[in-house]
Amino acid sequence: MSKYPAGENNSYILLRQRAIPDLDNLDIYRQHGGFTVLEKAITSMKPDEVIEVVKGSGLRGRGGAGFPTGLKWSFIDKDNWPHYVVANADESEPGTFKDREIMEGNPYQFLEGIAICAYAIQSSAAYIYLRGEFWQISANLDRHIEALGVAGLLGDNLFGSDYSLHIYTHLGAGAYICGEETALLESMGGKLGQPRLRPPFPPSFGLFGKPTVVNNVETLTNVPPIVERGAEWYRTMGTEKSSGPKIFSLSGRVSRPGNYELPLGTTFRELIYEHGGGIPNGRSIKAIMAAGASSALIVANDEALDTPMDYESVPALGAQLGSASVIVIDDSISIPWLINKTTHFFKHESCGKCTPCREGTYWMMHLTDRIANANATQEDVALLHAVASQIRGKCLCALGEFSIEPVLSGIERFKADFDTAVSETNNN
Amino acid sequence: MTKLVTLTIDGMQVSVPEGTLVVDAAKKIGIEIPVFCYHPKMEPVGMCRMCLVEIGRPVIDRSTGQPVLEDDGSPKIQFSPNLETACTTPVGAGMVVLGATEKARSGREDIIEFLLTSHPLDCPICDKGGECPLQNLTIKYGSGQSRYLYDEKKHFVKHVSLGELIFLDRERCIQCGRCVRFQSEIVDDPVIGFFHRGRALEIVTYSNPGFDSYFSGNTTDICPVGALTTADFRFGARPWELNKAASICNHCPVGCNLTMNVRREAASGGDWVVKRVMPRQNESVNEIWVCDKGRFGYHFAASSSNDQTSFKRLSQPLVRKNAGSDHPGELVPASWDEALSVVSERFAEAGDGLLALAGGRLANEDLFNLKQLTTTLGGEAVLYTHMAGGELTTQLGIQPGSDIGTMGQGDAILVVACDLMEEAPIWWLRVKQAAERGSQLIILNSRSTKLDQAAAFVLRYPFGAETSAVLAMLNALSEKRLRLPEAVQVLERDPTLQAAAEVFSGANNALIMYGSDCIGLTESQALAQACANLLDATGHVGRPNNGLLGVWPRANDQGAWELGFQTQTKLEDALGAAAALYIVAADPAGDDPTYLGQSGFGGKAFVVVQDLYLTQTARLADVVLPAQSWIERDGSFTSGERRAQRFYPVIPPRTAPVSRAESPSTNKAPLLIAGDEVMESPLPDFAITAMITLRIDSEARITASSAARVFNQMAETVPAFSDQTYLELAQVHEQWPIVGRDDLYYGGTSYENTGGLGMQLALNTSDTPSTTRLAGTTVEFIRMPKLGQIAFPIARLYDRGKTLMPSQLLHERIGEPYIVLNVNDAEMLRIQDGDVVHMTVANREPDSPDRVTTGQTVVVQARLDQELPERVVLVPRSFGIPIDKPTPVEIRRTE
Incomplete structure (x- = not known):
């Protein structure tokens, strides 16, 4: 289960630079089959055929929501033109650092994925929205895009067809909320980065109000191998409903943190102990955050460790897989301290558009400040739980809804830590 | 026909058009779903989350497409696990909305609690207190207890100036974005926006001056908290202390319905004081x-004879006495009886030598009685204006059933020689919205205006060629073509003009709005005629939403046209020739001293001035009669859309100076004691005129008793008013959206209309429209001189007129007198932007070859403009510069 199918030349589909040196050089990338898939798509496939292949592969969005990618592409409104592709490279979830490695090491596969997606929805302009801190990556991507233009792999009348495509990079200003696709689109349109009301969804009303596919970097990087080798091949990896490889960003109290490209459905135990080398300093594992700061805290018992990391099994633990940024918490960590960190983050990043998130994260920050600093009572813990609960289900976008996940799960699943924090208050 | 959708809200069934939002559907049947960010005039944003409801939808069997039924045969309803926002959810067939459940109630309580964690709760010092949606909804839905630690509250600056008109209290702001959305979505003036994020989110202004929009005051009405307040009302009064009275704005021909809020104040000697002006639906x-002119520009009418500024009101009649051959004598206070005796005697002597000159801010009743007086004596009734063509609007104007708000797809609006944003901002808004709904907007103008952005066709004619430009459109549609001056032939051949003409001709309904941008009396008469011909030729007459609409300079010019007032192209000659002058609500001497001629209105005329103030003209008069302002009495105005609308007494008439008695109380509030005899105080214009007339002819059919009686007499006499009664003007019907009442959270603090929606006048069909007058005639055209400049008058909303200058709040926006010059001309004249220049009126006849530069000289600031053609100078009207039509001028730099 945890290995790619036999017969592969190497074990990497996404992080291929780990096996092939200098893959960020266009010549090297082309020597390894680069842009033959795009050529194949443009010269021998109809756009809808490309969509069908992606649909058939079962590829799901790697940004966190896990929405079927091919289905998203098929929603593009064909009565409204032009169409756009926007690659979401705003990678901002604490603990997520996979898109960065793709763009740094295997940028051409990502760009080829954008191009195939653009062809599939007949878009002639694609944008890469990068978080502001990725200015160096952005500059490198600009060079790569230029190289593609020089090589005739990007631009007008590609491969002798009448299909043309231009790709542009766009740097954000570093707001977490701009990773939310509609806030991203607002930001790209020159407006304040705040999420839009949905519906309408981007496939009918996206960038500049036009039909748009917004996909995560990793999602798009999956596309060339899928179109090259077919949906059937792709489905041999991962689970039935969560097919394909996934890059797990492993961090926290683990011996070998880093990105691990493994099939979906790999267990937490395999990731943390086999690949990550287990917990250092003789400590034992206490909790897992599987989706970065937006995670519900998973109690790291045997049942949890043996749970496959896919879009169905993790929710069964009362948590989410999200973008698979697995943060390992050991027994030296106080959960009140931890949720104080996450709450500060969400308070700082709340865009302010809707009331429960704007006011609720601020209130939770004050409460967790006092609890974490041993200046609180049981009433404060109960109030924190109540405040988090009353945010739930009332927010305009997912940011506010995610902000309460560590808080509620922390209080409910690690009550002893809160009792300790409160008792320290009494000792003060 | 829009498809209706039936749903159930809190057990009540309602059928509403498809696409209606749940929140509006509930409002229609009187169910309250509380909102802060939602506003029925704007697109929903779902930000505040206050309108949470439970929503259930019928379960549909996918295989059959039929609703799944419960055991009892009722449709199975599935409720979503989360509460939903009623403001963003369109109705669906069979939908079940529950707003009164414990779940919904607790959801709203949660949102209120969140909002209050960052709200200062400073209601006792907040202007909104008493009419505040947040306050009201907190009492209704809040828990009544605070779980938030007070010392964890975040504090912000409480007095942020968004310009000198609007102030922001950052602590009170709940970030609903209504103001920001109003400015961008409704009035297309996106000069404010959100800055920062999260709790630091704040409203900022991008413009200089701050919040540079003629509509800014409206944001304070729709602000659901006390975050935005006007500098005019701020800290001025509490809402519950205020009385209200329905009124009509007196600044422009739109006729905006107003509610004026008043209270008695010790500081004013117990007088009633206008505290603010609010829109009435x-x-x-x-x-x-x-618009902000209507909201902030009421002080001229509210000032009193106690006013220590130059806007001191007249309080009693003045009669000139002790005049001798070598000295003019002086104006001394007199009783009404004495003043009226003198006036009636001298008017009777003058007979048909009487000329009544009336300003367009007078009410229908005043104008009607003036007309009765001149008819009695055989004299002349002249409207004091720079814009003619009104008689055509009474014949070919718009008729009952017209409403720009109903114009859309398939309709066309032609705006010509007009800067609507400056002349009538609410019409600008209404026309822009008609264009957004699909009306084809055609703009014909000599220069760019803000309305261009909304137009389908923007056409430019050379300065002075407005009439030819309209005729070029007519030529585009007809076989028999009028020969037009060379200067417009480029425009005539422009395919855009051809296309615009065809669109106009083919429109289901078409209006022409013409103004007086860069033109005067003679030119506007010709322009109106050309417009009338175009409407007639294309069949856009005699039907609702079709016809000619004048964008007049004054609020009730339309009323004057309906009542048969004429214009005088050579006004100074007419004034000089009259035996007696009755100048009412006009100040020709103050506007342009050349009206006085060599010896002051001919030197021998008996001059009566009836006004609010001792104007320049009044200072020269033989008798001065004090009039009540429109807010001190009742009456009616006729808007440019030919809608007669009633206004009501807002404050009691000002009495003569009240003698003060020392108050026995320690706080020294003056005692209110009765003023002088009421008869020595200002009176309504119609009453004064009637009393004069009755003294001349006791049998005259004229009444001084009440505006209602004058109006009904008018209805008997004047065909346009024949379908109307004073009472019917006060009728109202249900309007959407519902505003006012207890629904402040929904539409804002705009007032519900209980004072009357007015009635549109019938077209005058007794006179045959003279639409063919232009055929075969040569078209006048102003030629640019080889040397020197021609000054063209333009309108500025904020001008230095007598009805605006008393509003000191607007002085910064009004600014000093200025002219606009072309950059090349300026370079030649060694003038730089901002320089002070001398401008000399060269001659009052633009085509006269022998120009004599003996005119007046004004000292003004020069502004430079790159787009302006050479030799063209723009001069704002009512800035103390005597230019009311295209006029040759000479400009030199002030050394």
């Missing part, structure tokens, strides 16, 4: 909006 006129 009339969806066919101003909806629920009003």
Whole structure:
């Protein structure tokens, strides 16, 4: 289960630079089959055929929501033109650092994925929205895009067809909320980065109000191998409903943190102990955050460790897989301290558009400040739980809804830590 | 026909058009779903989350497409696990909305609690207190207890100036974005926006001056908290202390419906004082909006004879006495009896030598009685204006049933020689919205205006060629073509003009709005005629939403046209020739001293001035009669859309100076004691005129007793008013959206209309429209001189007129007198932007070859403009510069 199918030349589909040196050089990338898939798509496939292949592969969005990618592409409104592709490279979830490695090491596969997606929805302009801190990556991507233009792999009348495509990079200003696709689109349109009301969804009303596919970097990087080798091949990896490889960003109290490209459905135990080398300093594992700061805290018992990391099994633990940024918490960590960190983050990043998130994260920050600093009572813990609960289900976008996940799960699943924090208050 | 959708809200069934939002559907049947960010005039944003409801939808069997039924045969309803926002959810067939459940109630309580964690709760010092949606909804839905630690509250600056008109209290702001959305979505003036994020989110202004929009005051009405307040009302009064009275704005021909809030104040000697002006809903006129001139420009009418500024009101009649051959004598206070005796005697002597000159801010009743007086004596009734063509609007104007708010797809609006934003901002808004709904907007102008952005066709004619430009459109549609001056032949051949003409001709309904941008009396008469011909030729007459609409300089010019007032092209000659002058609500001497001629109105005329103030003209008069302002009495105005609308007494008439008695109380509030005899105080214009007339002819059919009686007499005599009664003007019907009442959270603090929606006048069909007058005639055209400049008058909303200058709040926006010059001309004249220049009026006849530079000289600031053609100078009207039509001028730099 945890290995790619036999017969592969190497074990990497996404992080291929780990096996092939200098893959960020266009010549090297082309020597390894680069842009033959795009050529194949443009010269021998109809756009809808490309969509069908992606649909058939079962590829799901790697940004966190896990929405079927091919289905998203098929929603593009064909009565409204032009169409756009926007690659979401705003990678901002604490603990997520996979898109960065793709763009740094295997940028051409990502760009080829954008191009195939653009062809599939007949878009002639694609944008890469990068978080502001990725200015160096952005500059490198600009060079790569230029190289593609020089090589005739990007631009007008590609491969002798009448299909043309231009790709542009766009740097954000570093707001977490701009990773939310509609806030991203607002930001790209020159407006304040705040999420839009949905519906309408981007496939009918996206960038500049036009039909748009917004996909995560990793999602798009999956596309060339899928179109090259077919949906059937792709489905041999991962689970039935969560097919394909996934890059797990492993961090926290683990011996070998880093990105691990493994099939979906790999267990937490395999990731943390086999690949990550287990917990250092003789400590034992206490909790897992599987989706970065937006995670519900998973109690790291045997049942949890043996749970496959896919879009169905993790929710069964009362948590989410999200973008698979697995943060390992050991027994030296106080959960009140931890949720104080996450709450500060969400308070700082709340865009302010809707009331429960704007006011609720601020209130939770004050409460967790006092609890974490041993200046609180049981009433404060109960109030924190109540405040988090009353945010739930009332927010305009997912940011506010995610902000309460560590808080509620922390209080409910690690009550002893809160009792300790409160008792320290009494000792003060 | 829109498809209706039936749903159930809190057990009540309602059928509403498809696409209606749940929140509006509930409002229609009187169910309250509380909101802060939602506003029925704007697109929903779902930000505040206050409108949470439970929503259930019928379960549909996918295989059959039929609703799944419960055991009892009722449709199975599935409720979503989360509460949903009623403001963003369109109705669906069979939908079940529950707003009164414990779940919904607790959801709203949660949102209120969140909002209050960052709200200062400073209601006792907040202007909104008493009419505050947040306050009201907190009492209704809040828990009544605070779980938030007070010392964890975040504090912000409480007095942020968004310019000198609007102030922001950052602590009170709940970030609903209504103001920001109003400015961008409704009035297309995106000069404010959100800055920062999260709790630091704040409203900022991008413009200089701050919040540079003629509609800014409306944001304070729709602000659901006390975050935005006007500098005019701020800290001025509490809402519950205020009385209200329905009124009509007196600044422009739109006729916005207003509610004026008043209270008695010790500081004013116990007098009633206007504290603020608010919009009153009339969806066919101003909806629920009003421009800032209307909102902030009421002080001229509210000032009193106690006013220590130059806007001191007249309090009693003045009669000139002790005049001798070598000295003019002086104006001394007199009783009404004495003044009226003198006036009536001298008017009777003058007979048909009487000339009544009336300003367009007078009410219908005043104008009617003036007309009765001149008819009695055989004299002349002249409207004091720079814009003619009104008689054509009474014949070919718009008729009952017209409403720009109903114009859309398939309709066309032609705006010519007009800067609507400056001349009538609410019409600008209404026309822009008609264009957004699909009306084809055609703009014909000599220069760019803000309305261009909304137009389908923007056409430019050379300065002075407005009439030819309209005729070029007519030529585009007809076989028999009028020969037009060379200068417009480029425009005539422009395919855009051809296309625009065809669109106009083919429109289901078409209006022409013409103004007086860069033109005067003679030119506007010709322009109106050309417009009338175009309407007639294309069949856009005699039907609702079709016809000619004048964008007049004054609020009731339309009323004057309906009542048969004429214009005088050579006004100074007419004034000089009259035996007696009755100048009412006009100040020709103050506007342009050349009206006085060599010896002051001919030197021998008996001059009576009836006004609010001792104007320049009044200082020269033989008798001065003090009039009440429109807010001190009742009456009616006729808007440019030919809608007669009633205004009501807002404050009691000003009495003569009240003698003060020392108050026995320690706080020294003056005692209110009765003033002088009421008869020595100002009176309504119609009453004064009637009393004069009755003294001349006791049998005259004229009444001084009440505006209602004058109006009904008018209805008997004047065909346009024949379908109307004073009472019917006060009728109202249900309007959407519902505003006012207890629904402040929904539409804002705009007032519900209980004072009357007015009635549109019938077209005058007794006179045959003279639409063919232009055929075969040569078209006048102003040629640019080889040397020197021609000054063209333009309108500025904020001008230095006598009805605006008393509003000191607006002085910064009004600014000093200026002219606009072309950059090349300026370079030649060694003038730089901002320089002070001398401008000399060269001659009052633009085509006269022998120009004599003996005119007046004004000292003004020069502004430079790159787009302006050479030799063209723009001069704002009512800035103390005597230019009311295209006029040759000479400009030199002030050394």
